[in-house]
Amino acid sequence: MSWRKETRRAERGYHHGNLKEALLQAALGLIAEKGAAGFTFADAARMAGVSAAAPYRHFRDRDELLSSIALRGFEQFESRLTAAWDDGRPDTLTAFERVGKAYLAFAREEPAFYNAMFESGLPVDANPALQAASERAFNIIRAAAERLAALAPPGTPRPPAMMMALHIWSMSHGVASLFSRGDAARRKLPMSPDELLEAEVLIYLRGLGFPTDRRPPAKSAEPPPVPPEASSGSGVPPGGPWGRPK
Amino acid sequence: MSWRKETRRAERGYHHGNLKEALLQAALGLIAEKGAAGFTFADAARMAGVSAAAPYRHFRDRDELLSSIALRGFEQFESRLTAAWDDGRPDTLTAFERVGKAYLAFAREEPAFYNAMFESGLPVDANPALQAASERAFNIIRAAAERLAALAPPGTPRPPAMMMALHIWSMSHGVASLFSRGDAARRKLPMSPDELLEAEVLIYLRGLGFPTDRRPPAKSAEPPPVPPEASSGSGVPPGGPWGRPK
DNA sequence: CAGCTCATGTGAACGGCTTTTACATGAGCT
DNA sequence: AGCTCATGTAAAAGCCGTTCACATGAGCTG
Numbered sequence: 001m002s003w004r005k006e007t008r009r010a011e012r013g014y015h016h017g018n019l020k021e022a023l024l025q026a027a028l029g030l031i032a033e034k035g036a037a038g039f040t041f042a043d044a045a046r047m048a049g050v051s052a053a054a055p056y057r058h059f060r061d062r063d064e065l066l067s068s069i070a071l072r073g074f075e076q077f078e079s080r081l082t083a084a085w086d087d088g089r090p091d092t093l094t095a096f097e098r099v100g101k102a103y104l105a106f107a108r109e110e111p112a113f114y115n116a117m118f119e120s121g122l123p124v125d126a127n128p129a130l131q132a133a134s135e136r137a138f139n140i141i142r143a144a145a146e147r148l149a150a151l152a153p154p155g156t157p158r159p160p161a162m163m164m165a166l167h168i169w170s171m172s173h174g175v176a177s178l179f180s181r182g183d184a185a186r187r188k189l190p191m192s193p194d195e196l197l198e199a200e201v202l203i204y205l206r207g208l209g210f211p212t213d214r215r216p217p218a219k220s221a222e223p224p225p226v227p228p229e230a231s232s233g234s235g236v237p238p239g240g241p242w243g244r245p246k
Numbered sequence: 247m248s249w250r251k252e253t254r255r256a257e258r259g260y261h262h263g264n265l266k267e268a269l270l271q272a273a274l275g276l277i278a279e280k281g282a283a284g285f286t287f288a289d290a291a292r293m294a295g296v297s298a299a300a301p302y303r304h305f306r307d308r309d310e311l312l313s314s315i316a317l318r319g320f321e322q323f324e325s326r327l328t329a330a331w332d333d334g335r336p337d338t339l340t341a342f343e344r345v346g347k348a349y350l351a352f353a354r355e356e357p358a359f360y361n362a363m364f365e366s367g368l369p370v371d372a373n374p375a376l377q378a379a380s381e382r383a384f385n386i387i388r389a390a391a392e393r394l395a396a397l398a399p400p401g402t403p404r405p406p407a408m409m410m411a412l413h414i415w416s417m418s419h420g421v422a423s424l425f426s427r428g429d430a431a432r433r434k435l436p437m438s439p440d441e442l443l444e445a446e447v448l449i450y451l452r453g454l455g456f457p458t459d460r461r462p463p464a465k466s467a468e469p470p471p472v473p474p475e476a477s478s479g480s481g482v483p484p485g486g487p488w489g490r491p492k
Numbered sequence: 493c494a495g496c497t498c499a500t501g502t503g504a505a506c507g508g509c510t511t512t513t514a515c516a517t518g519a520g521c522t
Numbered sequence: 523a524g525c526t527c528a529t530g531t532a533a534a535a536g537c538c539g540t541t542c543a544c545a546t547g548a549g550c551t552g
Contacts, residue, residue, distance in 0.1 A: 014546045015500060037283055037367045042538060051502050053540080058500090062539070119367065121283045123428075159449075162436050166425075167446045171413075174420025179412075182369075190408050200413045200450070203405075207453030260517045261529060288509055297531050299511080304529090308510070 012049070020058040022048040024072070027065055032112035036066060036120035066120055067127050073113030074133035080106055081140040092147050093210070099144055100172050100197050107176035108193075114181065118173075141165045148210075156209040164208070171200050258295070266304040268294040270318070273311055278358035281428075282312060282366035312366055313373050319359030320379035326352050327386040338393050339456070345390055346418050346443050353422035360427065364419075387411045394456070402455040410454070417446050 016022065026047035030039045041062040042052045059065040084102035088095045107114045116122075117134075124130050145165035152158045179193040189196065202212045262268065272293040276285045287308040288298045305311040330348035334341045353360045362368075363380075370376050391411035398404045425439040435442065448458045 014502085015548075019500080035367050040538065041540095050500095052538085053503080053542090054501050056540075118423075119365065121281050121365065160436065163442070163445065166435065166442055167417075167449070170420030170424055170442070170446065171417055172420070173424055174416030174418070177364075177423060178416055178419055189412065190406065196409070196412055196416070199409065200416065203413070203453035204446070204450050205453065207449035207451065260531085261519075265529080286509065287511095296529095298509080299513095299532080300530055302511070 016048065016050055016054075019048060019050060019054060023055055023058060023065065024068060027069060028112045031069070031115055036115045039066075041065065063122060066116055066122055067130055069113065070116040070120065070122065070124075071127075071130055071133055073110065073117040074130065074137050076110065076113060077106055077117070078133070078137040078140060081137060085140055085144050088144070088147055092144075092151055093205075093212070096144050096148055096168075097198060097201060099141060100168065100201050101194055103172040104176050104180050104193055104197060107180045111181065114176075118177070119181075138165070138169065141169055148205075151210070153209045153211070159208050167204065168201065171204070172197060175200070262294065262296055262300075265294060265296060265300060269301055269304060269311065270314060273315055274358045277315070277361055282361045285312075287311065309368060312362055312368055313376055315359065316362040316366065316368065316370075317373075317376055317379055319356065319363040320376065320383050322356065322359060323352055323363070324379070324383040324386060327383060331386055331390050334390070334393050338390075338397055339451075339458070342390050342394055342414075343444060343447060345387060346414065346447050347440055349418035350422055350426050350439055350443060353426045357427065360422070364423070365427075384411070384415065387415055394451075397456070399455045399457070405454050413450065414447065417450070418443060421446070 023044050026044040027039060030043055030047070041055055044065070045052050045055050048054075055065070059068065080102050081099055084098040085095050086098070122130075124134055142162065142165040145168060146161040149159055149161040149164055175193050175197045179187060179189060179196065191199070206212045269290050272290040273285060276289055276293070287301055290311070291298050291301050294300075301311065305314065326348050327345055330344040331341050332344070370380055388408065388411040391414060392407040395405055395407040395410055421439050421443045425433060425435060425442065437445075452458045
């Protein structure tokens with residue numbers, strides 16, 4: 001299903017036919033298993049069924065393979081955040097929270113990418129392509145913050161969107177790193193990482209003056225494309241963003 | 247100053263006299279330089295002037311040396327957070343913010359420890375001593391949150407202190423990881439990591455209903471030990487926690 | 493189809509790291 | 523003085539990353 005050569009021929013001849021891709025996939029699996037630190041170039045080659053020297057025809061060194069994976073990771077990350085944001089539908093706040101959840105979901109569901117991107121210790125700044133991809137991903141959060149900032153209640157001073165974006169990013173990243181990954185996920189918490197982050201963001205937004213009561217009970221009361229979105233509630237949730245005492 | 251043998255004798259004899267400590271120091275320096283991933287057991291041995299096999303008399307393997315460093319890191323971390331909290335003096339909010347700053351300061355000033363603790367990928371849960379030390383450090387934040395939660399304005403529902411502590415932790419950790427470390431620190435930001443975190447925490451606390459105007463102009467208007475601390479201000483800062491537009 | 497060329501893969505080799513093992517040293521006690 | 527045991531050493535095995543000279547064969551050219 002991956003390399004056509006292996007299916008078409010008996011045992012694959014001298015040339016692999018799709019080695020670069022095979023190496024990326026192998027590395028992805030290995031990193032998911034043993035972390036970026038434990039991942040080894042030789043292992044990836046072995047898994048692809050080639051000699052240890054073969055990978056050097058496709059990657060300058062081990063680091064470049066790692067960077068390639070991180071790059072793909074940022075791209076997938078961006079596309080998941082974009083999908084989650086969905087241009088602010090059905091309403092800005094709902095979409096905004098969906099972005100936060102998408103951040104956690106990515107950390108949970110793509111541990112190998114997340115690891116390569118944020119935990120492998122590779123110098124992101126040193127690689128312009130990586131840096132650009134990382135920036136593109138962040139720009140989704142930034143754009144969302146921009147839209148949200150524009151909805152700030154009139155009485156209060158309008159918060160700088162860039163700052164909001166950085167705040168949301170740090171919250172998401174903090175929760176993901178501490179509670180949503182590997183063994184850290186096993187820390188016994190009073191709530192799930194998703195709930196934790198949602199409450200955190202809601203409290204934060206309330207601190208900026210946003211009305212954060214949960215969305216109106218009925219379906220979308222807003223017109224689809226960029227609705228005016230006047231505040232539609234009281235401003236103080238019935239029990240706080242951390243849920244009912246139950 | 248470190249090994250007495252070396253100062254007392256000419257070139258140190260067969261026995262080092264303080265190898266364990268020398269290895270820890272050497273490793274600390276190496277990690278600060280090249281990160282936990284780049285640090286090598288053999289290098290530490292070389293730096294201490296012993297053969298590559300000698301360290302095995304003091305550490306089961308490379309991982310145990312790393313864990314020892316992480317353990318020390320958590321201990322120092324705890325003690326810095328404790329000092330910053332200073333039992334809530336001069337007032338709870340001021341002390342609380344000092345704790346956040348101490349978190350960043352530790353990440354900045356002790357990169358080797360921070361790296362070993364949070365970025366080395368070693369399984370914290372697997373080591374009971376490490377886990378306990380990490381918990382003790384977190385408990386400082388938790389205790390601080392406890393005190394702060396007790397001051398929640400009467401009208402609003404009282405936030406769970408544990409949740410607050412986790413939120414503050416995730417913010418601090420997120421900012422530290424993303425903006426206060428290594429090359430990531432070079433990201434061009436509209437404000438310093440310290441300012442970013444301070445604003446984030448203030449907005450968050452305001453979202454919980456705490457009055458977050460800056461401390462009263464004069465000296466301590468509160469009695470030293472656990473003052474009653476009735477809210478002493480309006481509740482809405484003059485321009486928002488992110489500072490004057492200037 | 494013959495032949496050329498160049499991307500792609502191989503094997504061997506080098507140096508470095510981790511870890512183990514048998515052996516050496518000497519500090520501290522009797 | 524002599525014993526003992528913690529602490530150090532040298533050597534070796536096994537793994538990695540990386541390089542280099544060489545092999546293979548896919549695709550083009552005529």
